[in-house]
Amino acid sequence: MEQSLSVITLGVADVEAARAFYVDGLGWEATLVVPDDVVFLQIGHGMLLALWNAEHMTAEAGPIMDTRGSSASAPITLGHNVASAQTVDDVLRVAEEAGSPLVHYGEHREWGGYSGYFTDLDGYRWEIVHNPGLRVEPDGRVVFGG
Numbered sequence: 001m002e003q004s005l006s007v008i009t010l011g012v013a014d015v016e017a018a019r020a021f022y023v024d025g026l027g028w029e030a031t032l033v034v035p036d037d038v039v040f041l042q043i044g045h046g047m048l049l050a051l052w053n054a055e056h057m058t059a060e061a062g063p064i065m066d067t068r069g070s071s072a073s074a075p076i077t078l079g080h081n082v083a084s085a086q087t088v089d090d091v092l093r094v095a096e097e098a099g100s101p102l103v104h105y106g107e108h109r110e111w112g113g114y115s116g117y118f119t120d121l122d123g124y125r126w127e128i129v130h131n132p133g134l135r136v137e138p139d140g141r142v143v144f145g146g
Contacts, residue, residue, distance in 0.1 A: 006046055008078070011054035012122045015039060018051040021121050025098020045140060054122075077117075079127045081134055085114035091128045092116045106130075 012018040019039045022028045031048065032040040039051040082088055088106040095118035096103045106116035106128070115129035133145050 007048045007050055008043075009050040009052050009057065010120075010122065010124050011057040012051045013054055014121070015051060015053050017121055021098055021100075022049075022051065026094060077125045077127050079129060081129050081131055083130065085130050088114055088116055088128045088130050092118055095126070095128075 010018075015036055015038065019030065019033065022039070022041060023030050028041050028043075030039050031042045032038075037053050037056060041049045041051070043049045080091070082091060085106060085108075092103050092105055100118040100120065101123075102117075102119045104117045106114050108114050112133065113129055113131040115127055115131075118126050118128070120126065135143050137143055
């Protein structure tokens with residue numbers, strides 16, 4: 001299998017509410033909207049975020065199961081690296097104004113960065129981070145350090 005990721009899909013309870021949070025609240029642009037089913041947002045070069053009706057997603061892909069075969073929810077954090085500590089707090093403020101039910105404003109971290117968190121309407125956790133040791137090269141490679 002090629003080491004690649006092109007779509008991150010989040011199961012959401014209400015597709016329209018999720019669309020409103022990301023598009024109207026956060027100011028993102030929808031690439032494709034299929035009412036009551038799915039919203040696609042381009043989040044990078046060849047990368048999509050899909051907000052899919054959770055019932056439809058479970059019917060197609062099955063429920064999330066833990067290692068013992070019990071129904072569970074998988075822990076996940078979506079990360080967004082920004083240019084400065086101030087930008088971290090600015091993004092968190094926008095998320096709060098968009099209706100995020102939980103916002104933890106930024107803190108300086110022991111590894112040298114600054115980060116905070118918000119959740120979307122379905123509880124997906126976003127880490128907004130300024131990592132001064134991470135950079136993206138013109139060819140798209142991510143480099144840590146230096």
